[in-house]
Amino acid sequence: xxxxxxxxxxxxxxxxxxxxxGKRRRWYAFSGILIIVSAIVLGTQGLHLGIEFKGGSEFxxxxxxxxxxxxxxxIAAAGVTGESVVQKIGNDRLRIQTGALASFETVKASLxxxxxxxxxxxxxxxxxxxxGKEITKKALYGLIxxxxxxxxxxTVAFESKMALAAIxxxxxxxxxTVGIYALVGFDVTPATVIGFLTILGYSxxxxxxxxxxxxxxxxxITSTGKITYxxxxxxxxNQTLVRSFNTSLIALLPVASILFVGAGLLGAGTxxxxxxxxxxxxxxxxxxxxFIATPILAQLREREPAMRALSKRVAQHAxxxxxxxxxxxxxVTGADAGSSTKNAWARGPRNQPKRKRR
Amino acid sequence: xxxxxxxxxxxxxxxxxxxxxxIAILAVVLIAFSAVAVIQGATKIKLGLDLRGGTSVxxxxxxxxxxxxxxxxxxxxxxxxxxxxxxxxxxxxxVAAQGSGTNRQIVISVPGQTGEKIVQLVGQTAELxxxxxxxxxxxxATSASSDTKTATLPTGVxxxxxxxxxxxxCTKLENRKGGSTESPDVAVVSCDRAGTTKYILAPAKVVGSxxxxxxxxxxxxxxxxxxxxxxxxxxxxxxxxxLTTAVTGLAAPQNQVAIVLDGLVVSAPRINEAINGGSAxxxxxxxxxxxxxxxxxxxxxxxxxxxxxxxxxxxxxTLGADQLHAGLLAGLLGFxxxxxxxxxxxxxxxxxxxxxxxxxxxxxxxxxxxxGEWIGFTLTLAGIAGAIVAVGITADSFVVFFERxxxxxxxxxxxxxxxxxxxxxxxxxxIVADTVSMIAAVLLYFFAVGGVRGFAFTLGLTTxxxxxxxxxxxxxxxxxxxxISFFANGHKYSGFSAKSLGVVxxxxxxxxxxx
Numbered sequence: 001x002x003x004x005x006x007x008x009x010x011x012x013x014x015x016x017x018x019x020x021x022g023k024r025r026r027w028y029a030f031s032g033i034l035i036i037v038s039a040i041v042l043g044t045q046g047l048h049l050g051i052e053f054k055g056g057s058e059f060x061x062x063x064x065x066x067x068x069x070x071x072x073x074x075i076a077a078a079g080v081t082g083e084s085v086v087q088k089i090g091n092d093r094l095r096i097q098t099g100a101l102a103s104f105e106t107v108k109a110s111l112x113x114x115x116x117x118x119x120x121x122x123x124x125x126x127x128x129x130x131x132g133k134e135i136t137k138k139a140l141y142g143l144i145x146x147x148x149x150x151x152x153x154x155t156v157a158f159e160s161k162m163a164l165a166a167i168x169x170x171x172x173x174x175x176x177t178v179g180i181y182a183l184v185g186f187d188v189t190p191a192t193v194i195g196f197l198t199i200l201g202y203s204x205x206x207x208x209x210x211x212x213x214x215x216x217x218x219x220x221i222t223s224t225g226k227i228t229y230x231x232x233x234x235x236x237x238n239q240t241l242v243r244s245f246n247t248s249l250i251a252l253l254p255v256a257s258i259l260f261v262g263a264g265l266l267g268a269g270t271x272x273x274x275x276x277x278x279x280x281x282x283x284x285x286x287x288x289x290x291f292i293a294t295p296i297l298a299q300l301r302e303r304e305p306a307m308r309a310l311s312k313r314v315a316q317h318a319x320x321x322x323x324x325x326x327x328x329x330x331x332v333t334g335a336d337a338g339s340s341t342k343n344a345w346a347r348g349p350r351n352q353p354k355r356k357r358r
Numbered sequence: 359x360x361x362x363x364x365x366x367x368x369x370x371x372x373x374x375x376x377x378x379x380x381i382a383i384l385a386v387v388l389i390a391f392s393a394v395a396v397i398q399g400a401t402k403i404k405l406g407l408d409l410r411g412g413t414s415v416x417x418x419x420x421x422x423x424x425x426x427x428x429x430x431x432x433x434x435x436x437x438x439x440x441x442x443x444x445x446x447x448x449x450x451x452x453v454a455a456q457g458s459g460t461n462r463q464i465v466i467s468v469p470g471q472t473g474e475k476i477v478q479l480v481g482q483t484a485e486l487x488x489x490x491x492x493x494x495x496x497x498x499a500t501s502a503s504s505d506t507k508t509a510t511l512p513t514g515v516x517x518x519x520x521x522x523x524x525x526x527x528c529t530k531l532e533n534r535k536g537g538s539t540e541s542p543d544v545a546v547v548s549c550d551r552a553g554t555t556k557y558i559l560a561p562a563k564v565v566g567s568x569x570x571x572x573x574x575x576x577x578x579x580x581x582x583x584x585x586x587x588x589x590x591x592x593x594x595x596x597x598x599x600x601l602t603t604a605v606t607g608l609a610a611p612q613n614q615v616a617i618v619l620d621g622l623v624v625s626a627p628r629i630n631e632a633i634n635g636g637s638a639x640x641x642x643x644x645x646x647x648x649x650x651x652x653x654x655x656x657x658x659x660x661x662x663x664x665x666x667x668x669x670x671x672x673x674x675x676t677l678g679a680d681q682l683h684a685g686l687l688a689g690l691l692g693f694x695x696x697x698x699x700x701x702x703x704x705x706x707x708x709x710x711x712x713x714x715x716x717x718x719x720x721x722x723x724x725x726x727x728x729x730g731e732w733i734g735f736t737l738t739l740a741g742i743a744g745a746i747v748a749v750g751i752t753a754d755s756f757v758v759f760f761e762r763x764x765x766x767x768x769x770x771x772x773x774x775x776x777x778x779x780x781x782x783x784x785x786x787x788x789i790v791a792d793t794v795s796m797i798a799a800v801l802l803y804f805f806a807v808g809g810v811r812g813f814a815f816t817l818g819l820t821t822x823x824x825x826x827x828x829x830x831x832x833x834x835x836x837x838x839x840x841x842i843s844f845f846a847n848g849h850k851y852s853g854f855s856a857k858s859l860g861v862v863x864x865x866x867x868x869x870x871x872x873x
C-alpha cells in the first residue's frame with residue numbers, strides 16, 4: 001500500500017510519468033477494436049433480454065428439495081406450451097419463466113399443488129407485451145437527456161471541449177459495456193439499464209476529477225511558455241492516477257459486495273443485475289477517463305492556434321528538457337502531433353506550472 | 359517572516375474554532391431531527407413491497423379511437439382506481455401516477471397477500487354497455503359463415519360488420535383481451551368472456567353512467583349463485599325500460615340483451631317482458647369475490663381510458679425478508695471493505711473516512727425515517743442498492759480531498775495550511791462531480807418506473823448528504839486533526855509521513871536534471 005503512495009509522490013512530481021497522451025493512437029486503436037468487436041457481437045448475438053423486455057411470466061417457489069423436473073411437470077400440467085425456462089437458484093428456490101399466458105392463475109394453482117405451497121407464497125412477475133417497448137423508450141430518453149444536460153453543465157463548469165471529450169468517453173463506455181453484455185450473454189433487465197445510466201454519471205465523476213486537474217495545470221501555460229497543453233494534461237493524468245485508482249477501487253468495493261451477496265444469496269434479481277452493470281461499467285469508465293477522455297481533450301485543444309504557437313515556443317525553448325531518464329518514461333515516437341509535442345515531454349519540478357511557495 | 363507566522367497562527371486558530379463550531383452545529387441539528395423523528399413516531403423505515411411482501415401492478419394507458427390519453431384522463435383514472443383499491447380495506451395501499459404528462463404509468467401497490475384479486479380489480483376499465491343481440495353463433499372463424507351468408511342479413515347488420523363477424527375467432531386468446539373502449543353509438547362484433555360464443559351487437563342503449571348503484575347479491579334459491587344487482591338512475595330506468603320493451607317478442611337471438619363489460623359479453627339473457635323497475639341483474643357464474651369485485655368497479659364508474667397491464671409483481675413475505683436481509687448484508691460488507699481499504703491506504707486518516715461515512719449513514723437513516731413520515735418514502739431493494747453504491751461515491755469525495763491534501767503537503771506546505779489550500783481546490787472538484795451525479799439521479803428518477811425509481815431517489819439523496827458531510831464534517835474534522843502533532847508531524851501511521859508521500863527526493867530530481 002505504502003509503495004503505491006510512494007508511486008503517487010513520484011507521479012505527482014513527474015519523475016515517473018506514463019505517456020498517456022502521446023501514445024493515444026495506441027489507446028484509440030485498442031478502444032476502436034473493442035467497439036468494433038462490440039458492434040459485431042451485438043449484431044450477431046444481440047443482447048440477452050430479460051422477460052421485462054420480451055413480455056412473459058416468472059414464478060418462483062421457495063421450497064427445499066424442489067427439482068427442475070417437478071417444475072417442468074407442473075407447468076406442463078397447467079397447459080403451458082412454448083418456450084419456458086426452469087432454473088434452480090440456490091438450494092431451495094426454483095425459478096420458472098414462461099411466455100405470455102392465458103391465465104397465470106392456472107399455472108400458479110398447478111405449481112402450488114405440485115410443490116405443496118400456498119398460492120400466495122409463489123412470487124410472481126407478469127410482464128405485458130408492450131411493457132418492454134415502454135421501458136426501452138424511457139431508457140433511451142433518459143440516456144439522450146442525460147448526455148445533453150451533462151454536456152451543457154460541463155460546458156458551463158469547464159469548457160466546451162472538455163464537455164465534448166467527456167461525452168465521447170461516456171459514449172465509448174456505453175458501447176463497450178453493451179458489447180460485454182452481448183458477448184457474455186448476461187441478462188439485460190430494467191435494473192441493468194438503471195445500472196448503465198448510473199455508470200454514465202460515475203464515469204463522468206472520474207473524468208471530472210482528471211479534468212479539474214488538467215484545468216489547473218493548463219491555466220497559465222500560455223504565459224509561462226514552458227510546457228505544451230498535451231504535456232501539462234499528461235502530467236495531470238499522472239498526478240491524478242493514484243486518485244483515480246483509489247476512487248475507482250473504493251467505488252468498486254461496495255458494488256462488489258452487492259454483486260457478491262446479490263448473486264450468492266438471492267441468485268438472479270435486481271441486486272445482481274444492477275451491481276453487475278455497475279461493476280462492468282466502473283471498470284470501463286475508469287479506463288476511458290484516463291486513456292480516452294484526456295487524450296481527446298488534448299488533441300482538441302492542440303488544434304487551437306494559441307496552443308500550436310505554444311508548442312512551437314516550447315520546442316525552441318527547451319531542447320535540453322527532453323533528455324530525461326526517469327525509469328518508466330516512454331518517449332513519443334511518431335505521434336501525429338509531430339515535432340511540437342515530441343520535445344515537450346519535459347518533466348521534473350523545473351517544468352511544472354509555477355506555484356506559489358512559502 | 360515572523361509576521362507571516364503570526365498571521366498564520368491566528369488564522370489557524372480561527373479556522374479551528376470555526377471547524378469545532380461547524381461540527382457542533384451538525385451534532386445539534388442531528389439530535390434535533392432525531393427528536394422530531396421520535397416525536398412523530400417515525401421509528402421504523404417504511405419498507406417497499408419487495409422487502410416485506412405484497413403486490414404491485416403497473417398500468418400503461420392505451421390510446422384508442424374512442425379515447426385520447428390526456429393528463430386529465432390519467433388523473434381521473436388514478437382517482438377511480440384509488441377508490442377501487444380502498445374498497446379492499448388494506449392499509450397503506452398506494453395508487454400513484456409516475457412519469458410526466460401523458461407519458462405516465464399508474465402504479466398500484468398493495469402490501470400483504472392480496473394476490474390476483476387486486477390485479478383484476480384495478481385493470482378493468484369497467485365500461486358497461488347494454489346492447490341488443492343481432493346475431494349469435496359458435497366462436498370459430500369459419501363455422502358461422504355458412505348460416506349467415508345464405509340468409510339475408512338482419513336489420514342493423516352491414517356486410518362489413520358481417521365480414522368482421524365471420525373472421526372473428528373467439529377461441530383465440532388475443533381476441534378476448536377486452537378492454538377496448540368502443541363507441542356506444544355503433545354496432546359491434548364481440549366475444550363472450552369464456553370464448554364459447556360470438557355476437558353481432560346493436561348500438562348500446564344503456565351505458566355504465568346510467569347506473570347509480572351496484573352491489574353483489576346471492577340468489578337464495580341457489581339457481582343463479584352470486585350475481586350483481588344494478589340500480590339505474592332516472593335516465594337509465596327509462597332507457598332500460600325502452601330497450602327491454604323493444605326486444606320482447608322478437609325472434610331469438612334478437613330478444614336477448616347482451617351485458618357487455620370492457621368489450622366482452624358477460625351474459626346475454628333473453629328478455630321475456632319489459633323491465634321498468636329501474637334495476638337489472640348481471641349473472642354469469644360468479645364466485646362471491648368476482649361478484650363483489652364487479653359490483654365495486656361498476657360502483658366507482660368506468661375508467662376514462664383503457665390500460666395495458668405493464669407489469670405485475672407479487673412478492674411473498676419470505677422472499678421480501680430474504681431480500682431485506684441480503685440488502686443489509688451487502689451494505690454491511692460494503693462499509694467494512696471501504697473502512698478496511700481506507701485504513702490500509704490512508705492509515706490514521708482512515709479515521710476521518712470512517713467517521714464521515716458513519717455520519718453520512720446516520721443522516722441517511724434519519725432522512726429515510728423522516729421522509730417516510732413526510733412524503734411517504736418507502737425503501738425498496740433498489741433503494742438499498744442505491745444507498746450502498748453511494749457509500750463508494752461518498753468515500754470518493756474524501757479520497758479527492760485527501761489526495762489534494764497530500765499533493766499540497768508534497769508541495770512543501772505544512773499540514774495545517776495544506777488543509778486550507780487543498781480544500782479550496784478539492785471543493786471545486788467535489789461540487790462539479792457531485793453535480794454530475796445529481797443530474798444522473800434526477801434524470802433516472804424521471805425516466806424510470808417502479809422499483810428502480812427508488813434507486814435514483816436514494817442515489818440523489820445520498821449525493822446531497824455527501825456534499826453536506828464533506829462541507830460541515832469532513833473538512834472541519836481534518837482541520838482539527840491537522841493541529842494534533844500525530845498528523846501534523848507526519849507520524850508513520852498518520853497517512854502524511856514523508857515516506858508514504860514520497861517527499862524525500864525533492865532536490866534529487868533537480869540534481870539529476872543538472873547532471
